[in-house]
Amino acid sequence: MENRSAAAAALAFLAVAALCCAPGAAELARLQHPPKHDGSLSLLVVGDWGRKGTHNQSRVAEQMGRIGDKLDIDFVISTGDNFYKNGLKSVHDQAFEESFTDIYTAQSLRKPWYLVLGNHDYRGNALAQLSPVLRKIDDRFICMRSFIVNTEIVDFFFVDTTPFQLNYWTDPGKDHYDWRGVAPRGKYIANLLKDLDEAMKKSTARWKIVVGHHTMRSVSEHGDTKELLKLLLPVLKENSIDFYINGHDHCLEHISSRDSPLQYFTSGGGSKAWRGVFQPNKDKLRFFYDGQGFMSLQLNQDSAQFIFYDVSGNILYRWSSGKTGHPRSSTYLDEE
Numbered sequence: 001m002e003n004r005s006a007a008a009a010a011l012a013f014l015a016v017a018a019l020c021c022a023p024g025a026a027e028l029a030r031l032q033h034p035p036k037h038d039g040s041l042s043l044l045v046v047g048d049w050g051r052k053g054t055h056n057q058s059r060v061a062e063q064m065g066r067i068g069d070k071l072d073i074d075f076v077i078s079t080g081d082n083f084y085k086n087g088l089k090s091v092h093d094q095a096f097e098e099s100f101t102d103i104y105t106a107q108s109l110r111k112p113w114y115l116v117l118g119n120h121d122y123r124g125n126a127l128a129q130l131s132p133v134l135r136k137i138d139d140r141f142i143c144m145r146s147f148i149v150n151t152e153i154v155d156f157f158f159v160d161t162t163p164f165q166l167n168y169w170t171d172p173g174k175d176h177y178d179w180r181g182v183a184p185r186g187k188y189i190a191n192l193l194k195d196l197d198e199a200m201k202k203s204t205a206r207w208k209i210v211v212g213h214h215t216m217r218s219v220s221e222h223g224d225t226k227e228l229l230k231l232l233l234p235v236l237k238e239n240s241i242d243f244y245i246n247g248h249d250h251c252l253e254h255i256s257s258r259d260s261p262l263q264y265f266t267s268g269g270g271s272k273a274w275r276g277v278f279q280p281n282k283d284k285l286r287f288f289y290d291g292q293g294f295m296s297l298q299l300n301q302d303s304a305q306f307i308f309y310d311v312s313g314n315i316l317y318r319w320s321s322g323k324t325g326h327p328r329s330s331t332y333l334d335e336e
Contacts (some may be wrong), residue, residue: 028157028195029147030112033075033112033195034207037201040300042071042110045078047213049270050099054256056292057271058103062295065106065314071296075111076104077156079267080118080213080246080288086170087124087178091133101138115143118213118247119162119177126178129269145181148199150256153301155205157196161212161246163188164227192233194215200239206301206323211238216279217264219288220249221277236262241305245295250274252293252308256284263321265306287317 035041044064051057068076081172104113128134129143145160162168163182168175181187200208214225216233225248236244237260247268252281255264264283269292277290292311297304305320 001124007109019142028199029143029144030199030315031147031149033149033151035151035153036072036074037155038300040298041154042073042296042298043077044068044073044294045076045077045079045245045265045267045268045294046073046270046294047268048080048250049078050081050083050095051271052098053103055272056100057314059311060270060292061103061107061309063103063309065108066313067294067296067309068106068108068111073111073296074151076109076113077211077245078113078115079245080116080162081120081247081268082118082129083124084120084243084271085123086175087121087126090125090127090129092130093125093128096141097133099114100141104334107299110140111313112142114147114149114158114211115141116158116211116213117145117160117162118202119165119168122162122168122177122179124178138333139312141142150205153205154207154209155200155203157200157208157210157241159194159196159210159212159232161225161228161232164231165177165214167227182204182307189231191232197235197239200220200235200241201208203239204311207243207299207304208241209245210241211245212250213246215246215264217281217283218246218249218251218253218258218266219255219278219280219285220251220253220290221268221274222249223279223282224323226248241252242323251277251291252287252289252295253285254287254306254308254317255281256286258283264265265295267293267308269293269311284320287288289316 143246147158149156217308243263250273253266273292275290293309296307303322308317
């Protein structure tokens with residue numbers, strides 16, 4: 001198991017390093033992560049966590065280690081806001097080790113971490129988190145703007161959602177956003193959507209999952225993100241994406257689309273949570289928890305099982321989906 005994880009991390013590092021040396025590449029970076037020998041996959045998802053262990057980040061990390069060992073996870077996904085409150089200052093910022101390396105110490109979590117940037121990450125030196133220098137400090141940390149992780153049965157499409165938010169550009173207030181490599185916004189988003197659409201259409205994976213920081217649908221503090229609903233959601237529906245996974249709202253939730261098979265999962269409870277915030281939307285709310293925790297996902301050719309855990313590792317909610325027919329089919333059998 002450890003050899004397989006080490007090999008995956010090495011392959012990912014080499015792929016990222018090669019891509020960093022190839023500016024102007026038109027296609028999204030694509031990494032390969034082998035599944036288990038039986039073809040299945042297990043992983044954890046956590047978001048909005050980097051607070052140097054405070055606000056119960058350490059407690060969540062401890063339970064992630066326990067569940068990660070139980071499920072024999074293959075890797076971890078971070079849905080962004082990796083370092084509060086204003087990202088990293090540089091590749092030498094001690095917050096990297098204080099909020100990541102020194103916190104997620106369990107052996108089961110010593111697997112590749114695939115991360116997207118959140119809005120708080122963009123408020124610091126965004127390029128620092130994208131730098132290969134951090135992987136020399138802790139080789140688990142694999143962060144890019146937008147990229148694909150292929151695991152044979154699943155294609156994970158990681159999407160840089162922060163540039164979509166117009167108010168970050170037009171009304172940032174006292175916050176400063178590091179738009180190096182992104183501006184101008186319109187061209188960046190147009191190219192990203194084009195690349196995503198092309199990659200999704202080429203995908204032959206049994207499952208297709210999109211990971212972003214910002215909410216598509218949410219009943220918590222931030223609610224729905226109108227720019228993503230207008231620009232990104234049509235691409236997801238056109239390409240029969242199965243699940244959209246995000247953070248941003250500091251809660252755990254599952255919402256089902258009423259006009260497509262798409263399912264929305266928020267895992268943003270990695271540290272500080274927002275209690276008592278609730279604003280309903282038009283889609284079907286299946287589960288909502290305004291506390292700290294994380295999510296697990298187990299997949300094989302025929303089924304996907306999601307489980308939400310609280311800060312003590314207790315199971316809060318379990319949902320599974322079974323897919324039938326051709327890999328590109330949108331036929332589902334789901335149960336809570």
